[in-house]
Amino acid sequence: MFSKFLTVVVIIFLSLISYGQKEGMALIKGGQYIPLYGTDSNIVKVQDFYIDQYPVTNAEYVKFLEDNPKWRKSNVIALYADGNYLRHFKDDLNLKDGELENAPMTNVSYFAAKKYCECQGKRLPTLDEWEYVGMADEKDADARTKDEYNKFILSWYEKPNSYNQEVGSTFENYWGVYDMHGLVWEWTQDFNSVLISGESRSDVDGGNDLFCGGAALGSSDLMNYAAFMRYAFRGSVKANYSIRNLGFRCAKSIN
Amino acid sequence: MQFIKNLLILALRDNTLCLVLYRNLKTNMMIDSQIKRKLRSLASLSLLVGAVSFSSCSGGSDQKSGISKTNPEDIKVVSEMVAELTAPPFVPKSTADRAATKLIVDMEIIEETGTMASGVEYVYWTFGGTVPGSFIRTKVGDEVEFHLKNHPDNKLPHNIDLHAVTGPGGGAVSSFVAPGHEIVFQFKTLKPGLYVYHCATAPVGMHIANGMYGLILVEPEEGLPPVDKEYYVMQGDFYTKGKYGEAGLQPFDMQKAIDEEADYVVFNGSVGALSGDDALTAKVGETVRIYFGNGGPNLVSSFHVIGEIFDRVTVEGGSLVNENVQTTLVPAGGAAMVEFKVDVPGELVLVDHSIFRAFNKGALGILNVTGPENKQIYSGTIQEGIYLPEGGTIQSMPVEDDQPAKEAVEMTKAEKMEMGKKLYGSTCFACHQANGEGIENAFPPLANADYLNEDVDRAIDIVLRGKSGEITVNGKKYNSVMTAQNLTDEEVAAVMTYIYNSWGNNGTEVTTEMVKKVRK
Numbered sequence: 142m143f144s145k146f147l148t149v150v151v152i153i154f155l156s157l158i159s160y161g162q163k164e165g166m167a168l169i170k171g172g173q174y175i176p177l178y179g180t181d182s183n184i185v186k187v188q189d190f191y192i193d194q195y196p197v198t199n200a201e202y203v204k205f206l207e208d209n210p211k212w213r214k215s216n217v218i219a220l221y222a223d224g225n226y227l228r229h230f231k232d233d234l235n236l237k238d239g240e241l242e243n244a245p246m247t248n249v250s251y252f253a254a255k256k257y258c259e260c261q262g263k264r265l266p267t268l269d270e271w272e273y274v275g276m277a278d279e280k281d282a283d284a285r286t287k288d289e290y291n292k293f294i295l296s297w298y299e300k301p302n303s304y305n306q307e308v309g310s311t312f313e314n315y316w317g318v319y320d321m322h323g324l325v326w327e328w329t330q331d332f333n334s335v336l337i338s339g340e341s342r343s344d345v346d347g348g349n350d351l352f353c354g355g356a357a358l359g360s361s362d363l364m365n366y367a368a369f370m371r372y373a374f375r376g377s378v379k380a381n382y383s384i385r386n387l388g389f390r391c392a393k394s395i396n
Numbered sequence: 397m398q399f400i401k402n403l404l405i406l407a408l409r410d411n412t413l414c415l416v417l418y419r420n421l422k423t424n425m426m427i428d429s430q431i432k433r434k435l436r437s438l439a440s441l442s443l444l445v446g447a448v449s450f451s452s453c454s455g456g457s458d459q460k461s462g463i464s465k466t467n468p469e470d471i472k473v474v475s476e477m478v479a480e481l482t483a484p485p486f487v488p489k490s491t492a493d494r495a496a497t498k499l500i501v502d503m504e505i506i507e508e509t510g511t512m513a514s515g516v517e518y519v520y521w522t523f524g525g526t527v528p529g530s531f532i533r534t535k536v537g538d539e540v541e542f543h544l545k546n547h548p549d550n551k552l553p554h555n556i557d558l559h560a561v562t563g564p565g566g567g568a569v570s571s572f573v574a575p576g577h578e579i580v581f582q583f584k585t586l587k588p589g590l591y592v593y594h595c596a597t598a599p600v601g602m603h604i605a606n607g608m609y610g611l612i613l614v615e616p617e618e619g620l621p622p623v624d625k626e627y628y629v630m631q632g633d634f635y636t637k638g639k640y641g642e643a644g645l646q647p648f649d650m651q652k653a654i655d656e657e658a659d660y661v662v663f664n665g666s667v668g669a670l671s672g673d674d675a676l677t678a679k680v681g682e683t684v685r686i687y688f689g690n691g692g693p694n695l696v697s698s699f700h701v702i703g704e705i706f707d708r709v710t711v712e713g714g715s716l717v718n719e720n721v722q723t724t725l726v727p728a729g730g731a732a733m734v735e736f737k738v739d740v741p742g743e744l745v746l747v748d749h750s751i752f753r754a755f756n757k758g759a760l761g762i763l764n765v766t767g768p769e770n771k772q773i774y775s776g777t778i779q780e781g782i783y784l785p786e787g788g789t790i791q792s793m794p795v796e797d798d799q800p801a802k803e804a805v806e807m808t809k810a811e812k813m814e815m816g817k818k819l820y821g822s823t824c825f826a827c828h829q830a831n832g833e834g835i836e837n838a839f840p841p842l843a844n845a846d847y848l849n850e851d852v853d854r855a856i857d858i859v860l861r862g863k864s865g866e867i868t869v870n871g872k873k874y875n876s877v878m879t880a881q882n883l884t885d886e887e888v889a890a891v892m893t894y895i896y897n898s899w900g901n902n903g904t905e906v907t908t909e910m911v912k913k914v915r916k
Binding site: 223298299302 | 507508509519548549550551552553572573574575576577597598599602606647648650
């Protein structure tokens with residue numbers, strides 16, 4: 142009887158360990174939130190999931206290239222990656238001088254990022270998951286109403302060339318995740334599911350669900366400006382684009 | 397009669413004015429048959445007018461210039477050329493000598509760190525690497541093939557809204573482009589005028605506030621009348637975390653932008669972009685045309701050139717021409733062309749006549765005119781108090797009372813020189829000029845100046861308390877007013893050390909202690 146109990150306890154304990162400590166990943170406790178584009182009736186629910194603590198680095202991606210020759214610059218199919226793919230590599234497997242091994246991997250297409258995660262037994266985070274994790278600052282799971290948090294993000298969006306820094310050089314957030322803001326943009330699984338047209342001014346028209354809240358953009362609502370820019374960026378890209386300031390990290394569902 | 401009527405119908409088909417005449421004619425015929433003779437003369441008059449208008453249907457002529465005009469939409473384009481793009485303050489050459497063409501515009505968007513003012517850096521987002529962006533010169537009927545390239549190192553998507561475009565978003569809809577990509581769209585220039593272009597990606601205000609604007613000129617078919625000098629100047633307001641002059645890399649302040657509290661209002665993207673070596677130039681007798689735009693994002697400009705009257709202003713960049721204008725109002729997202737002949741040598745000062753912007757926020761540029769004097773037009777005598785340029789610090793009129801001294805930590809001479817240079821640039825430069833040369837008869841020189849070098853305490857006193865009345869500097873009399881400068885003891889020590897150690901002066905190092913003594 143006791144041993145049975147012990148076994149149960151051990152099993153629970155072990156599962157807790159594996160639950161909380163995936164290699165290099167942080168457990169994100171699910172919840173619900175109203176995203177930028179939503180209204181009260183449009184609450185997003187997020188299940189528990191894991192997400193990489195850091196963006197995928199150059200070094201990690203090189204390893205992927207070693208194992209998967211068809212994703213090397215000279216082999217990749219144009220349909221899956223445009224001409225800027227691996228632009229910071231001098232050849233198939235080596236970075237250009239001055240590029241840091243431990244900097245976030247960029248110049249990578251959606252297809253390549255997706256494949257990378259699959260090869261790790263993971264997947265790209267969904268847009269809703271990414272935004273959910275991105276709401277956190279050091280202390281709070283949802284810091285979106287804090288001025289300082291929004292100012293930090295806005296000032297990063299303005300700063301050119303922040304990509305060539307080591308991962309982990311920005312703050313660790315509430316979930317133990319680094320660099321959600323401050324280094325590079327990141328691909329999400331459904332990056333283009335929220336459509337922002339090229340003409341962002343007409344997006345605020347009442348006729349557009351996306352920004353029916355847009356017209357109410359108040360003077361204190363810096364949060365919306367930061368998020369606007371993120372959504373605008375996502376709206377401008379296509380899946381075969383490779384961009385100097387766009388990297389990725391992987392996520393994993395809990396089964 | 398019927399014959400005449402038919403002829404009239406034929407001749408007048410597309411002419412409203414004549415149709416009115418014709419209708420009158422018809423009415424007259426029905427009402428009163430007794431005025432047939434009168435009618436006939438009217439009809440023949442109409443026929444005459446009609447004949448002229450008839451010819452206008454097949455190419456026609458412009459009454460003023462006699463140059464042929466076609467509906468811009470119908471202008472056929474046969475050739476192709478790459479547009480010359482110029483960085484401010486210059487403009488590409490006139491289109492008068494060429495026919496409408498397919499014009500290929502290659503524009504690259506670059507996000508980069510630049511200098512807002514001496515010691516102040518700012519991250520600009522630019523069309524073509526400059527603020528304002530490259531000047532685009534087109535003419536009516538051109539088919540512009542616009543290649544918008546977003547540099548791969550850029551962080552943000554951008555687009556372009558050209559006010560010269562007829563179509564959704566002024567091109568913004570079709571030009572949304574991610575970093576590392578290029579987008580191509582095409583438009584036909586239909587209406588002559590001077591137009592603003594700008595980025596319209598969310599948040600629109602922020603993109604404009606960071607410098608994403610420029611001008612596109614659509615010339616009439618015959619081109620604009622030739623002038624001697626053409627320049628491109630554009631005003632913009634900037635919002636920084638630190639206040640005016642605060643050193644270092646200054647981030648954009650969204651809250652100040654929303655509140656419309658500009659820290660900088662400048663011409664061509666930075667304080668001093670049009671002064672010193674970068675001042676505009678012209679010779680006496682030349683006619684100058686300035687293509688003046690206002691990028692905003694918030695403020696309306698009261699554009700004025702101190703010492704000139706605009707001979708002609710193309711109001712709001714459209715078809716209305718005003719003459720003999722002192723100050724022209726240029727809305728945010730608007731433009732104007734101003735033309736004036738410069739008659740006498742000297743420095744003309746471009747300002748936003750919302751004048752604190754000029755002397756405290758940077759909206760000031762210089763046009764240097766060289767050539768022979770013309771005493772009849774301008775005697776050269778300057779009366780005290782007519783006009784008083786000020787420096788960038790807060791000022792008060794000359795005072796006698798003491799002010800409490802602040803705690804001081806003496807800086808090294810090198811530190812004083814560095815700080816002094818910045819202070820000079822923001823406080824003294826407007827009157828005493830970039831190299832201390834002053835302005836003859838108005839503001840005494842500081843360079844190699846006997847009055848300055850004779851007595852350091854007197855000089856300190858003038859900075860602290862101001863000075864009015866006649867003084868003689870290097871053998872020339874000056875009778876002007878200098879306001880008391882609201883500077884700390886350290887700042888006075890720094891700026892005076894800088895002055896004493898520049899431009900051939902005697903090298904005195906002014907200490908905070910010396911300033912304190914004089915202040916007491």
